Amino acid sequence: MYVAVKGGERAIENAHRLLAHARRGDQSVPELTLDQISEQLGLAVDRVMSEGSLYDRELASLAIKQARGDLIEAIFLVRAFRATLPRFGASEPVDTGAMRVQRRVSSTFKDIPGGQILGPTFDYTHRLLDPSLAEGFVPEVPATAEASTAATPRVTDILGRDGLIESSPEAEDGASVGDLTREPLNFPADRDLRLQNLARGDEGFLLAMGYSTQRGYGRNHPFAGEIRFGEVEVEFFAEDVGFAVPLGSIELTECQMVNQFKGSATEAPCFTRGYGLAFGQSERKTMSMALVDRALRARELGEETLAPAQDEEFVMSHSDNVQATGFVEHLKLPHYVDFQSELGLLRKLRKEFAEANTPDAMKEAAE
Amino acid sequence: MNAPAYNFAYLDEQTKRMIRRAILKAIAIPGYQVPFASREMPMPYGWGTGGVQVTAAILGLDDVLKVIDQGSDDTTNAISIRKFFAKTAGVATTTSTHDATVIQTRHRIPEAELNANQVLVYQVPIPEPLRFLEPRETETRRMHALAEYGLMHVKLYEDIARFGHIATAYAYPVKVNARYVMDPSPTPKFDNPKMDNCAALQLFGAGREKRIYAIPPYTQVVSLDFEDHPFEPYRFNAPCALCGAENSYLDEIVTDDKGGRMFVCSDTDYCEGRQAAGHHGSLSAAPYKEKAGSHG
Numbered sequence: 001m002y003v004a005v006k007g008g009e010r011a012i013e014n015a016h017r018l019l020a021h022a023r024r025g026d027q028s029v030p031e032l033t034l035d036q037i038s039e040q041l042g043l044a045v046d047r048v049m050s051e052g053s054l055y056d057r058e059l060a061s062l063a064i065k066q067a068r069g070d071l072i073e074a075i076f077l078v079r080a081f082r083a084t085l086p087r088f089g090a091s092e093p094v095d096t097g098a099m100r101v102q103r104r105v106s107s108t109f110k111d112i113p114g115g116q117i118l119g120p121t122f123d124y125t126h127r128l129l130d131p132s133l134a135e136g137f138v139p140e141v142p143a144t145a146e147a148s149t150a151a152t153p154r155v156t157d158i159l160g161r162d163g164l165i166e167s168s169p170e171a172e173d174g175a176s177v178g179d180l181t182r183e184p185l186n187f188p189a190d191r192d193l194r195l196q197n198l199a200r201g202d203e204g205f206l207l208a209m210g211y212s213t214q215r216g217y218g219r220n221h222p223f224a225g226e227i228r229f230g231e232v233e234v235e236f237f238a239e240d241v242g243f244a245v246p247l248g249s250i251e252l253t254e255c256q257m258v259n260q261f262k263g264s265a266t267e268a269p270c271f272t273r274g275y276g277l278a279f280g281q282s283e284r285k286t287m288s289m290a291l292v293d294r295a296l297r298a299r300e301l302g303e304e305t306l307a308p309a310q311d312e313e314f315v316m317s318h319s320d321n322v323q324a325t326g327f328v329e330h331l332k333l334p335h336y337v338d339f340q341s342e343l344g345l346l347r348k349l350r351k352e353f354a355e356a357n358t359p360d361a362m363k364e365a366a367e
Numbered sequence: 368m369n370a371p372a373y374n375f376a377y378l379d380e381q382t383k384r385m386i387r388r389a390i391l392k393a394i395a396i397p398g399y400q401v402p403f404a405s406r407e408m409p410m411p412y413g414w415g416t417g418g419v420q421v422t423a424a425i426l427g428l429d430d431v432l433k434v435i436d437q438g439s440d441d442t443t444n445a446i447s448i449r450k451f452f453a454k455t456a457g458v459a460t461t462t463s464t465h466d467a468t469v470i471q472t473r474h475r476i477p478e479a480e481l482n483a484n485q486v487l488v489y490q491v492p493i494p495e496p497l498r499f500l501e502p503r504e505t506e507t508r509r510m511h512a513l514a515e516y517g518l519m520h521v522k523l524y525e526d527i528a529r530f531g532h533i534a535t536a537y538a539y540p541v542k543v544n545a546r547y548v549m550d551p552s553p554t555p556k557f558d559n560p561k562m563d564n565c566a567a568l569q570l571f572g573a574g575r576e577k578r579i580y581a582i583p584p585y586t587q588v589v590s591l592d593f594e595d596h597p598f599e600p601y602r603f604n605a606p607c608a609l610c611g612a613e614n615s616y617l618d619e620i621v622t623d624d625k626g627g628r629m630f631v632c633s634d635t636d637y638c639e640g641r642q643a644a645g646h647h648g649s650l651s652a653a654p655y656k657e658k659a660g661s662h663g
Contacts (some may be wrong), residue, residue, distance in 0.1 A: 051535070109619065110619075123443070124410075124443050124447040126451055127410060161624070215498070217504065
């Protein structure tokens with residue numbers, strides 16, 4: 001019995017020993033190294049870094065190994081570690097316009113300054129299982145070319161030149177950056193907190209929410225203005241020296257969705273923005289995030305709010321998979337005490353029901 | 368390891384038969400959305416799996432296949448689907464509208480007139496024209512059954528009240544054979560008149576939403592409008608910069624980040640055909656050409 005007052009401790013110990021054994025699997029198979037995970041399961045690492053809110057490939061790889069490939073468990077491990085780290089400030093906003101682009105596609109224009117760059121992508125692969133991967137597989141040397149020096153202006157900036165899209169809100173100088181990991185969340189929440197919540201939010205949840213907007217639940221027909229993936233510099237303003245110093249570079253995926261807006265009494269019709277940003281190559285995540293971000297702006301833009309994806313409180317309260325999994329899985333914990341009281345009540349109610357429906361009682365009621 | 372083996376045109380014969388039955392029903396009831404048991408295809412839902420399944424079900428050994436995306440034979444998705452059928456069915460492929468017997472399309476109807484020996488297969492993302500007015504399928508099915516299309520007219524009327532004209536630029540609703548309101552898939556409304564009384568069979572496949580519908584040859588297709596606000600196909604007021612065409616649908620191409628723009632035919636086959644016949648626009652060279660032999 002897993003509840004036994006004595007013996008529980010040994011049961012837990014044994015369970016964890018068994019888990020370690022199961023995690024390792026057949027010991028005649030070579031053990032996974034962190035490098036193998038980081039290099040060959042790169043997109044899993046990217047997802048764990050994004051939703052774990054910690055940019056560290058090695059720790060994310062370790063978490064994936066320890067979690068037996070369960071990514072939500074790995075995200076949980078990373079989050080729990082991250083919570084112990086001191087926070088010494090916020091970086092300068094990264095300039096994604098200056099990104100060293102590995103991939104960049106726009107579905108709004110046939111050609112764009114700087115060009116469309118497919119980069120490493122599953123797009124247009126036919127999903128036919130490839131038996132050659134089962135054995136030792138040496139990929140062909142990739143085609144290379146001189147890195148282009150052409151500027152790659154953001155597509156939304158090109159639209160912005162003609163005033164066809166709403167301008168991006170500017171950050172107020174000196175305004176502090178909201179952080180829902182350090183402050184309690186209040187509704188209505190501002191867009192910075194919403195975007196932070198979505199960036200940490202579960203990819204599957206955001207995908208379903210974004211999908212629902214495309215299928216008509218809070219419709220706002222979007223175009224993928226641009227999706228870009230590459231490396232950007234992170235800078236930090238150091239008070240001591242009085243200027244921004246580079247901290248290093250990180251890989252990011254950014255998605256700008258272009259959405260319709262019919263205008264209002266005071267504003268001419270123009271396109272509106274939905275925004276997504278995540279660590280590593282996370283296209284599904286950033287696209288979903290951009291769809292939901294735009295849906296959550298419904299009230300601000302004076303649109304009807306009827307669908308789940310437009311409901312800020314609903315989305316923000318349920319997007320976090322570490323919170324969600326904890327509460328769903330808490331149902332595994334003992335509930336004997338409250339269950340016992342329910343059981344007692346139910347027995348009482350059934351008894352009363354039976355008494356009220358005996359032939360005698362029925363006769364009485366009829367008279 | 369069991370190396371997977373695939374049938375002609377990927378789908379097994381049972382599945383093709385099921386799809387053909389749905390197609391026959393769709394042809395018998397023009398514009399009606401026939402549910403079908405869409406399969407998982409080796410490309411993502413929403414990328415043309417409905418069109419690919421319809422194409423796979425009707426393709427024969429002698430067919431000549433053309434695939435276009437946004438009017439172009441050269442866009443990545445068109446190339447990918449064309450390669451898929453070249454590989455799994457071994458059929459001849461072409462970029463010429465005239466030479467093709469089956470044309471699978473996303474977002475355009477070719478500029479050249481189609482003939483009775485051709486089938487146009489549309490990829491459809493959202494087959495339900497009422498979806499954005501009513502998100503529930505149970506409701507929209509009922510509305511179709513009762514031919515209750517007032518809501519659509521109200522939507523168009525609201526546009527007119529607000530903007531002075533109907534503000535739907537693509538996926539413009541049509542009425543087929545005076546009965547069903549149908550989504551023509553996200554073709555620009557410029558293409559709607561091409562659907563009316565067309566010699567070719569038009570088939571529509573929506574894989575993710577599991578629907579097939581059809582317009583048989585020489586069937587009436589009317590774009591919804593009002594007597595005092597008649598339907599107008601929209602077109603940029605510019606000739607094609609490459610072939611000078613005055614009557615084709617145009618794509619806008621951004622040439623720099625200082626406001627530079629050019630307009631060219633989205634139907635690349637039509638445009639190249641005109642250029643080969645000696646027509647020229649203001650810019651004779653295409654903005655980007657793949658170098659010959661650069662992909663080995």
